[in-house]
Amino acid sequence: MILIIGGAYHNKLAYALKTYNISVEDMQNGADCNIDEACSKKGIYNLHLLIKRYIKQGLLTGDNYNYITEKITSSNIEIIICDEIGSGIIPLDRFEREYRDMVGRIVSEVSEKACKVIRIYYGIPTILKG
Amino acid sequence: MIYLISGGVKSHKSKRAESIAGSFNGEKLYIATMENKSEESKKRIEKHKAMRKDKNFKTLEIEKDFESIDLSCFSVVLLECLGNLCANHLFNGGSINGFYKDIDYLIKNAKNLVIVTNDISYDGLYYSKEVQEYIKTLNNGVSYIAERADSVIEMVYGNMIIHKGNL
Numbered sequence: 001m002i003l004i005i006g007g008a009y010h011n012k013l014a015y016a017l018k019t020y021n022i023s024v025e026d027m028q029n030g031a032d033c034n035i036d037e038a039c040s041k042k043g044i045y046n047l048h049l050l051i052k053r054y055i056k057q058g059l060l061t062g063d064n065y066n067y068i069t070e071k072i073t074s075s076n077i078e079i080i081i082c083d084e085i086g087s088g089i090i091p092l093d094r095f096e097r098e099y100r101d102m103v104g105r106i107v108s109e110v111s112e113k114a115c116k117v118i119r120i121y122y123g124i125p126t127i128l129k130g
Numbered sequence: 131m132i133y134l135i136s137g138g139v140k141s142h143k144s145k146r147a148e149s150i151a152g153s154f155n156g157e158k159l160y161i162a163t164m165e166n167k168s169e170e171s172k173k174r175i176e177k178h179k180a181m182r183k184d185k186n187f188k189t190l191e192i193e194k195d196f197e198s199i200d201l202s203c204f205s206v207v208l209l210e211c212l213g214n215l216c217a218n219h220l221f222n223g224g225s226i227n228g229f230y231k232d233i234d235y236l237i238k239n240a241k242n243l244v245i246v247t248n249d250i251s252y253d254g255l256y257y258s259k260e261v262q263e264y265i266k267t268l269n270n271g272v273s274y275i276a277e278r279a280d281s282v283i284e285m286v287y288g289n290m291i292i293h294k295g296n297l
Contacts, residue, residue: 007251009269048254085254100254121284122136122269122276124293 001073002130003111004081006120012081013045015120020079027079035059039072043079047110048103055099065102069109080114082107132237133244134275137285143246144178146285147208150297151244152185156205160187163194163214165222178210193218196232207240212247212275216268221260226267233271237278247272249284 002020006012017024026042030050035057038050054060054068072080086104091097111117116130133150137143151158160182164171179189187208190199194215201207209215212233219229236243250265257265276282281295 007249007269008254009266009273010251011270011273083254084252086252088253088255091255096255103254121293122134122282123273124276124282126293 001077001110001114002079002116002118003107003114004079004118004120005084005107005111008083008085010120011123012083012120015118015123015125016043016045016079016081019125022079027081039075039077041077043077043081045081047080047082047107048085051103051106052099055095055102060102062098062101065105066109069106069113072110073113080110082110084119131242131281132275132279133281133283134247134272134279135244135283135285136247136249136272138249138287140287141285142288143248143285144181144210145288146283146290147210147244147246148182148185148187151187151206151208151242154206154242157203158185158187159199159201159204159207160189161196161199161207161209162189162191163209163211163218164191165193165214165218166191193222194224194228194232196235201236201239201241204241206242206244207236208244208246209236210246212245212271213250213268216271217264220264220267229267229271230274233275237275245275245279 004012004016022042028038028041028044030038030044030046035053038044051068060068085100117128119126119128135143135147162175164175166172166175215232216229218224219226251269256262279294281297282293284291284293
């Protein structure tokens with residue numbers, strides 16, 4: 001399992017498609033895929049938006065966040081792409097705070113289980129692990 | 131050579147950019163894209179001008195549409211900054227196309243180029259549709275330059291992380 005992270009719009013998906021020679025059809029989009037099918041393809045991008053949708057639907061609370069990590073790690077998913085969203089001012093809005101925290105916890109867990117972690121900076125990779 | 135310098139607010143992006151541009155001999159051009167009408171902008175501009183004093187820069191304040199600038203007599207061009215150029219195109223009577231046209235013009239015509247941009251990628255908040263479009267357009271533009279740049283530098287409070295090439 002390969003984890004690719006980086007800031008918003010840093011060309012993470014383009015990097016993954018090119019590097020691993022896959023097409024966008026092989027990837028689920030966390031922004032709008034069927035939630036039950038999130039891990040059904042070779043990879044997923046916009047994991048942060050999938051997590052946001054989970055929270056909005058009340059499927060994730062502070063205690064059961066590892067539920068989504070297990071869902072990912074028990075699947076055959078090979079490539080996971082997620083925005084880094086943990087910087088900046090702590091949001092006043094409770095939902096936004098919960099969202100940031102949840103993404104941080106989940107991605108850190110995925111990162112631990114991934115064999116390779118790549119951070120993309122405007123399209124340029126830095127290998128953080130593996 | 132094309133240098134791209136990004137980083138957060140007050141991370142010494144400009145200082146680094148000016149030091150790189152300053153290492154070239156000959157006349158240097160500084161393109162300032164910030165609007166220069168408000169009091170706050172005027173103060174910032176004065177501060178930057180003072181920083182560049184004695185470094186042999188010609189300053190050109192222009193918000194966008196660079197095609198008319200003759201770059202042939204300058205050994206190096208410093209653009210400060212891409213974030214303003216992008217905003218000027220998106221919100222001040224330009225277009226995404228025009229934004230890339232300006233980038234391409236500098237890449238093609240500057241003998242050496244130093245581009246400064248600011249990093250707005252990491253807070254995860256959803257702003258208005260216009261702001262999201264701005265973040266997307268700017269970062270796509272920065273990635274486009276990064277692909278063509280010889281050197282890509284991230285500034286972190288005065289420290290440098292070199293993501294591509296070297297100094």
